[in-house]
Each structure stands twice: as structure tokens, then as C-alpha cells.
Amino acid sequence: MCKVPVQGPSTSGEPARxxxxxxxxSQMAANVAEIMTLLRGPSCTSSSSTLPPEQGQRLTRILRSR
Structure with a gap:
């Protein structure tokens, strides 16, 4: 198990961090929500595991923006 080191009093840069x-x-949460929407697609009953090209490109842009 990883232990977090105990830190001294907060510095002036703490609020910015x-x-x-x-x-x-927040950005990661928004990206996950968008990815989940793309993976669900227009039909949740589809048996295809391949995203349509436009959704695949959108997913690639989301992942590369990190």
C-alpha cells in the first residue's frame, strides 16, 4: 500500500494547485461521459463492437487532447 507523505503547512501556491x-x-469526467455516450451509440442493442468512422475519429481526438 502506498503511503502519502505528511506535508507541513500549506504554501501560497496550494490554492492554485x-x-x-x-x-x-472535471475535464477527465467530461471526457469519460463523452466516451461513454459514444460507446453507447444511437442503438444500445447493436451487436457491432466497431464505432462508426466519425465517432472513432471523435474518440481519438478526445484521447489525444490529454
Missing amino acids: IAALESAF
């Missing part, structure tokens, strides 16, 4: 982490987390 927290805001950056919150922003990154």
Missing part, C-alpha cells in the same frame, strides 16, 4: 487539479478532474 488545488484549482488546477479540480479543473483536470
Whole structure:
């Protein structure tokens, strides 16, 4: 199990780092939601495991934006 080191009092840059982490987390959550929507597609009953070309390209853009 990984232990997190104990840190001293927060510095003046701490609020900025927290805001950056919150922003990154929000972006990841939005990307996951969009990926899930793309994977569900227009029909959840489809047996095809291949995304249509336009959705595959969109998914690639999302993953590369990281």
C-alpha cells in the first residue's frame, strides 16, 4: 500500500494547485461521459463492437487532447 507523505503547512501556491487539479478532474469526467455516450451509440442493442468512422475519429481526438 502506498503511503502519502505528511506535508507541513500549506504554501501560497496550494490554492492554485488545488484549482488546477479540480479543473483536470472535471475535464477527465467530461471526457469519460463523452466516451461513454459514444460507446453507447444511437442503438444500445447493436451487436457491432466497431464505432462508426466519425465517432472513432471523435474518440481519438478526445484521447489525444490529454
